[in-house]
Amino acid sequence: xxxxxxxxxxxxxxxxxxxxxxxxxxxxxxxxxxxxxxxxxxxxxxxxxxxxxxxxxxxxxxxxxxxxxxxxxxxxxxxxxxxxxxxxxxxxxxxxxxxxxxxxxxxxxxxxxxxxxxxxxxxxxxxxxxxxxxxxxxxxxxxxxxxxxxxxxxxxxxxxxxxxxxxxxxxxxxxxxxxxxxxxxxxxxxxxxxxxxxxxxxxxxxxxxxxxxxxxxxxxxxxxxxxxxxxxxxxxxxxxxxxxxxxxxxxxxxxxxxxxxxxxxxxxxxxxxxxxxxxxxxxxxxxxxxxxxxxxxxxxxxxxxxxxxxxxxxxxxxxxxxxxxxxxxxxxxxxxxxxxxxxxxxxxxxxxxxxxxxxxxxxxxxxxxxxxxxxxxxxxxxxxxxxxxxxxxxxxxxxxxxxxxxxxxxxxxxxxxxxxxxxxxxxxxxxxxxxxxxxxxxxxxxxxxxxxxx
Amino acid sequence: xxxxxxxxxxxxxxxxxxxxxxxxxxxxxxxxxxxxxxxxxxxxxxxxxxxxxxxxxxxxxxxxxxxxxxxxxxxxxxxxxxxxxxxxxxxxxxxxxxxxxxxxxxxxxxxxxxxxxxxxxxxxxxxxxxxxxxxxxxxxxxxxxxxxxxxxxxxxxxxxxxxxxxxxxxxxxxxxxxxxxxxxxxxxxxxx
Numbered sequence: 001x002x003x004x005x006x007x008x009x010x011x012x013x014x015x016x017x018x019x020x021x022x023x024x025x026x027x028x029x030x031x032x033x034x035x036x037x038x039x040x041x042x043x044x045x046x047x048x049x050x051x052x053x054x055x056x057x058x059x060x061x062x063x064x065x066x067x068x069x070x071x072x073x074x075x076x077x078x079x080x081x082x083x084x085x086x087x088x089x090x091x092x093x094x095x096x097x098x099x100x101x102x103x104x105x106x107x108x109x110x111x112x113x114x115x116x117x118x119x120x121x122x123x124x125x126x127x128x129x130x131x132x133x134x135x136x137x138x139x140x141x142x143x144x145x146x147x148x149x150x151x152x153x154x155x156x157x158x159x160x161x162x163x164x165x166x167x168x169x170x171x172x173x174x175x176x177x178x179x180x181x182x183x184x185x186x187x188x189x190x191x192x193x194x195x196x197x198x199x200x201x202x203x204x205x206x207x208x209x210x211x212x213x214x215x216x217x218x219x220x221x222x223x224x225x226x227x228x229x230x231x232x233x234x235x236x237x238x239x240x241x242x243x244x245x246x247x248x249x250x251x252x253x254x255x256x257x258x259x260x261x262x263x264x265x266x267x268x269x270x271x272x273x274x275x276x277x278x279x280x281x282x283x284x285x286x287x288x289x290x291x292x293x294x295x296x297x298x299x300x301x302x303x304x305x306x307x308x309x310x311x312x313x314x315x316x317x318x319x320x321x322x323x324x325x326x327x328x329x330x331x332x333x334x335x336x337x338x339x340x341x342x343x344x345x346x347x348x349x350x351x352x353x354x355x356x357x358x359x360x361x362x363x364x365x366x367x368x369x370x371x372x373x374x375x376x377x378x379x380x381x382x383x384x385x386x387x388x389x390x391x392x393x394x395x396x397x398x399x400x401x402x403x404x405x406x407x408x409x410x411x412x413x414x415x416x417x418x419x420x421x422x423x424x425x426x427x428x429x430x431x432x433x434x435x436x437x438x439x440x441x442x443x444x445x446x447x448x449x450x451x452x453x454x
Numbered sequence: 455x456x457x458x459x460x461x462x463x464x465x466x467x468x469x470x471x472x473x474x475x476x477x478x479x480x481x482x483x484x485x486x487x488x489x490x491x492x493x494x495x496x497x498x499x500x501x502x503x504x505x506x507x508x509x510x511x512x513x514x515x516x517x518x519x520x521x522x523x524x525x526x527x528x529x530x531x532x533x534x535x536x537x538x539x540x541x542x543x544x545x546x547x548x549x550x551x552x553x554x555x556x557x558x559x560x561x562x563x564x565x566x567x568x569x570x571x572x573x574x575x576x577x578x579x580x581x582x583x584x585x586x587x588x589x590x591x592x593x594x595x596x597x598x599x600x601x602x603x604x605x606x607x608x609x610x611x612x613x614x615x616x617x618x619x620x621x622x623x624x625x626x627x628x629x630x631x632x633x634x635x636x637x638x639x640x641x642x643x644x645x646x
Contacts, residue, residue, distance in 0.1 A: 094475050095484045111508070117512075131587065226508055452475050453475055
């Protein structure tokens with residue numbers, strides 16, 4: 001039961017930390033962000049312990065959690081900092097809301113049951129994250145014995161030098177001798193945190209009823225939902241990145257310091273899950289840059305945001321190169337080039353995957369495009385950041401695949417079918433958030449509310 | 455939340471928190487949302503797959519096979535590969551260094567079992583490593599890649615391969631077996 005104790009204490013330390021630095025956000029946000037921030041903290045502590053040669057095990061991680069938990073509890077108690085329940089904390093219940101909640105609980109039960117019943121069976125995880133997690137738990141170090149073995153190919157090695165969030169998270173499950181739950185319990189925890197936070201963020205702008213409605217449509221995006229029961233890195237990355245970008249957009253609106261801090265913390269943790277998150281740092285920097293030009297202020301947040309993102313990206317690469325001493329080879333062409341055939345192939349294939357027959361993303365991108373068209377004038381005239389961010393992030397992410405050297409990495413089709421489609425999870429919540437909160441949607445939802453509440 | 459016309463819309467607090475939806479309209483809204491979800495799950499391939507295959511088919515299988523243990527679940531997923539890995543695991547200590555035949559030999563027509571042909575399977579060292587960790591695995595086709603080959607303690611013998619690496623004669627040669635390099639009296643646990 002060590003894993004349950006870990007989950008509860010990591011959730012507690014994360015929630016208390018968020019409560020200290022962002023007191024005015026809602027209780028749901030604090031609870032939703034708790035585990036996300038807590039796991040990020042544990043990962044950073046594991047890297048620090050590694051650097052100062054302290055073994056990574058249940059005891060040292062337990063201490064890393066127990067010390068700040070005690071300190072934060074004492075600080076909050078001494079300064080009498082409590083959470084005051086306000087109207088924003090209260091969720092308005094109604095029969096349709098309860099029906100949707102029941103539906104959400106049912107599909108959650110279904111996917112949880114599947115996740116915990118089946119052992120880890122995904123190739124990428126068996127030959128990478130899951131194996132490395134077992135090794136970390138047994139050997140007490142991030143520089144495990146896997147780096148002394150020969151490899152089939154660069155792909156084999158690549159999975160062991162991914163940023164450490166997912167492997168550290170999975171290794172917590174292996175820190176007990178006979179684990180009751182498999183590593184996918186962590187995915188369930190992350191996904192539940194995402195649902196709570198996403199719902200809490202939606203209800204900042206739309207009523208609880210519609211917030212629940214759009215939360216359901218976000219979470220049931222078929223391919224993304226199926227990943228809740230898989231031990232892979234894409235869903236954790238999507239959770240951190242999308243929430244970071246949403247907090248950033250909210251900060252661009254209200255300029256509340258705490259929203260900016262949450263955005264930067266979540267984005268930093270997303271870079272600890274996958275290095276390709278760097279494209280979202282670039283996309284965000286562009287949007288903050290537009291805001292800087294518009295307002296002629298906020299240059300410091302732009303610099304801080306970009307620098308933190310790049311520092312973590314470069315930091316992890318240096319860590320792998322100089323501390324781990326591993327090199328997975330160069331997957332990317334490092335110079336700019338133009339290859340119209342490759343460009344057309346990648347973008348048409350990407351379009352096919354995103355729209356196609358709805359098998360992968362359901363109604364997500366269709367709905368997004370319709371709402372985009374209906375709000376086009378408003379987006380251009382008012383310079384709406386969220387749709388701009390969605391489009392720029394998607395463009396940069398797709399261009400990343402254009403820069404891959406396929407003579408080294410394999411076929412374009414295989415890459416797009418396997419890897420690219422999963423990376424789009426990062427954009428799915430942003431698209432649904434835009435669909436729910438665009439000007440057109442606001443007008444329609446207001447009309448619906450006027451009818452329903454009259 | 456500070457109101458700002460040039461950004462995201464802000465919800466109407468009055469509608470949301472102060473008023474309550476009349477009961478009849480709650481029913482109407484519930485029916486409308488239920489119908490919408492039904493239509494979406496019926497008509498869209500993706501949502502249909504999620505509901506029928508991902509949730510219901512899995513729940514049905516799990517409810518029928520509630521008592522399967524870890525090994526049985528692995529065998530349900532990976533067939534002979536999982537069964538043989540379990541056999542190797544049971545018959546070797548944690549610190550064993552095990553020699554395997556080349557990965558390709560698991561794909562040959564005269565392989566003793568039907569092994570996984572696609573991604574993964576016992577033919578892939580790093581895949582097999584996951585289930586046999588902390589044992590060290592040395593595959594024949596990778597011998598040249600090892601900088602310092604550790605001292606082999608066990609050999610996976612398949613279709614006659616591997617018996618010559620043992621320091622003793624084996625009377626009965628099975629089509630698949632795992633045996634210590636040095637002779638011991640210990641009998642292997644039976645094949646699964």
